[in-house]
């Protein structure tokens with residue numbers, strides 16, 4: 001058993017997350033599927049990494065000064081990461097968020113001390129989109145910086161220099177494939193770039209939810225969205241700066257229903273409570289594992305990202321009424337809970 005050495009400060013708790021073999025997905029794929037436990041970060045999501053790197057980058061560029069304010073437009077997890085890192089470094093946080101995100105995320109942001117600005121969800125071309133509102137607020141607020149996670153490549157740098165190196169070491173260089181979905185694209189692009197630098201044969205697959213445009217972009221060169229998804233934090237309609245040059249070899253499109261199967265199975269069979277983007281990622285990892293097995297690779301090792309904790313979605317993914325209202329299947333044991 002590896003004992004983690006003590007850390008000298010709380011920010012050092014970000015990253016260095018465990019990698020765990022997932023039994024059900026491995027059996028389904030016929031090879032080893034590994035999950036990177038990003039819910040183990042202090043803010044319970046992968047976005048703590050981007051938050052730390054963007055804030056450190058703003059400090060190094062001299063834009064963020066002592067007592068300053070970090071402003072960001074976010075679906076929630078990046079805001080949670082920013083609020084924690086900003087608290088640790090003495091900055092204030094203002095978060096602009098679409099008002100259709102989970103109540104848990106809003107309550108969490110307020111509890112962490114962030115000032116929360118809710119805006120109606122709208123298309124990116126609308127000046128009222130949360131990203132544009134947050135950018136304008138940063139321009140108008142003295143001492144403020146805009147994190148700008150979508151086009152700020154300090155985001156993917158967190159994964160080039162952090163996540164991908166950890167995956168390489170944790171698999172002792174025996175990784176054949178990596179896949180995850182894209183929100184900003186920082187994770188898929190950064191891990192992809194970092195792993196390709198180690199070994200260009202590692203297959204990098206984008207797992208896209210319905211309602212996003214990237215599957216068609218990588219398959220046919222056309223940014224075209226079809227369908228819809230209730231997954232929070234993923235689903236992108238444009239090539240962000242973080243996605244530019246991402247080494248994507250192949251792509252899968254995964255429905256919410258397919259992702260929910262793994263959310264339920266990982267909880268019931270393996271004791272992991274995750275959000276829907278993790279379930280979608282695992283479904284993609286099973287598809288990638290099967291593809292590598294079919295090509296005759298001997299016991300390929302596939303890694304994906306377990307992006308955030310399911311505790312953030314108790315009022316949605318784990319709520320029978322909410323699932324039914326979205327026309328999504330209700331987990332068996334939630335139905336039993338109702339009857340008991």
Ligand code: PMP
Pocket residue numbers: 045046047075077078181182183184185186187188232233234275277278307308
């Ligand atoms: N899953 C969740 C729950 C997220 O909040 C995010 C971040 N938006 C992602 C996945 C995607 O990560 P990235 O922004 O690095 O593409």
